[in-house]
């Protein structure tokens with residue numbers, strides 16, 4: 028299926044680097060990897076708008092705040108920093124609706140919160156190609172899965188969710 032790849036919530040970049048490496052290994056030059064993060068950690072929960080996130084303290088987790096410069100360096104160390112990698116810096120609510128891509132083959136969501144998952148689904152799922160993969164890393168987090176279930180119910184998505192491991196899951200559009 029046509030389209031770019033995106034990870035929302037990249038931390039040190041490992042899964043995004045693997046995406047770029049997979050394109051490289053297969054000689055794919057017409058797809059980009061979008062690497063979206065605040066590069067400053069998680070947002071403070073907006074419990075008024077997203078009650079499922081109330082009390083979450085991950086925004087205090089300093090190890091989750093990895094700078095864009097560090098992630099760029101991690102790509103470079105693998106020889107995978109080039110024009111097919113697009114860094115998207117900022118809060119998802121600001122950046123994802125305005126992305127410079129109209130179509131995705133894979134959207135990989137790993138923002139932990141209800142807010143981060145819902146904002147990613149709302150901005151990206153309409154751009155996912157038919158047959159494209161929607162990967163959810165945080166299936167073990169109740170708030171994340173509540174966002175997934177709310178979005179799927181609202182849009183009458185019935186494609187079965189396949190489990191990957193103890194937390195990851197995906198479905199195909």
Ligand SMILES: C[S@@+](CC[C@H](N)C(=O)[O-])C[C@H]1O[C@@H](n2cnc3c(N)ncnc32)[C@H](O)[C@@H]1O
Nearest residue numbers: 036037038042064065068069118119137138143
């Ligand atoms: C658990 S880490 C991602 C782990 C990474 N995907 C991996 O596989 O190694 C969560 C990341 O999501 C980012 N994040 C969460 N919510 C966000 C939001 N609303 N806007 C921007 N970045 C966000 C954090 O900065 C953090 O880097």
